[in-house]
Amino acid sequence: MASKPDPDVIYVCGDCGEENNLKRGDVFKCRECGFRILFKKRVPHTKTKRFIAAN
Template sequence: MSRETYQVPSMGTQNTFDAQGGGYASAMAIDSPSVVYLCGECSARVPLKRGDQIRCKDCGHRVLYKERTKRMVQFQAR
């Protein structure tokens, strides 16, 4: 049997080592799009980005629901 050494899969620019901060800088955290959620208490629209606190900015409630998609979803019946 031949032994092959394990190679770490390359992640591209998603996880790169930050020399100034001494940690990992994620490209997703810098320019990540915000996803809109609905507050379970006051029904306010709350845009959240990656790493934000899961909390309504109006009332402080912590139960948020993801909005339904606006595109058409169709299932094929058999």
């Protein structure tokens, strides 16, 4: 069975606001300014998932 490659995760720089695509093993810093505080970008959930989770 073939393993799936690790997907890129989008992080937003806490200093300049630039979006950074990082994958496992990448250096955890902004590629634009070098700032090391990055926040994971939020993903909106669909209404159906919230409805199912509430029930």
